Amino acid sequence: MIGGGPYTGAPALAAKAALRTGADLVHVACPEPVAAQIQGYSPNLIVHHFGGEGFTPGVVDSLVDLAAGMDGVICGPGVGDDDETRETVATFLAAFDGRAVVDADALSVVPEVETRATLVCTPHRGELVEMGGETADDWARRAKLVGSSPRNWATHCWSKGRTTSSPTTRKRGSTAPATRG
Numbered sequence: 001m002i003g004g005g006p007y008t009g010a011p012a013l014a015a016k017a018a019l020r021t022g023a024d025l026v027h028v029a030c031p032e033p034v035a036a037q038i039q040g041y042s043p044n045l046i047v048h049h050f051g052g053e054g055f056t057p058g059v060v061d062s063l064v065d066l067a068a069g070m071d072g073v074i075c076g077p078g079v080g081d082d083d084e085t086r087e088t089v090a091t092f093l094a095a096f097d098g099r100a101v102v103d104a105d106a107l108s109v110v111p112e113v114e115t116r117a118t119l120v121c122t123p124h125r126g127e128l129v130e131m132g133g134e135t136a137d138d139w140a141r142r143a144k145l146v147g148s149s150p151r152n153w154a155t156h157c158w159s160k161g162r163t164t165s166s167p168t169t170r171k172r173g174s175t176a177p178a179t180r181g
Contacts, residue, residue, distance in 0.1 A: 002063060003093070003152040004030030004038055005054040005085060005103075007078035008102060012041035014077045019044055027070065029063055030078075031055065054080060055088040064095045078104025093117060107131055120156040128159050135159065 001018065003011030011028055017027045017040070027046045030038055035049035048066060050059040067073045075092065079085050090109040093100065098114040107127050110119065125135040125142075134145040146159045 001026060001028045001072060001077075002030075002067075002075045002106075003077040003079055004034040004056075004079060006080040008034045008037040008041075010077035012038050012045070014043050014074050014103070016042055018074065023071075027066065029066055034078075035084065054082065055085050057084070057088050057091055060088060060091045060095060067092075067096055067098060067100075070098065072101065074101045074103065076102055076104040079105050081105040081108065093119070118156075120158065122158045124158060124160045128179050133157075133159075 001011055001015045003014065011030060015026045015028050025046060026044070027048060028038055029048045029050065031054050032036045032051050033053055035047050039045060039047045041140050042055040050062065073096070075089065079089065089106045092113045093109065093113045099118045101120045101122060101124045102110055106120060107123050108130060110121055111131050123131060128135050136142045136145060142159060146157055
């Protein structure tokens, strides 16, 4: 889990969700000033902190090395959207070749980054539009629009809706409504 910086709740909730869904170990990479707060959300989180107030290009090699030993990475919750953080996220995604769920502020770099990683993007409708995609109120129309989103965005794109039963998903061009069952 790569997150935190200006925010601590989002990375902690994402990490705790990973624990709840069965991950046996969850590592959180975050800037040093928020590490203690994130660790305080659960004693089951393994927190790795990096110097500075946020993510900087100087930590990318360490992030890639840490992520290389993981089954997957969640990138973005709580990282913020300043230019240096965006550059760091883009550099990380370009260097990483594993599986990554990209959410929140990290989504903004996906349309421009070239990566060998398998990306699962999880934008809400506003983030989808900011990425250059289109959306609609009707789930069937939204599914078609997500399906026509640029292919370089991700292997999978999950567009979240107002309720958990209304997201749509795209996997290499095919679309389907995503439901709880």
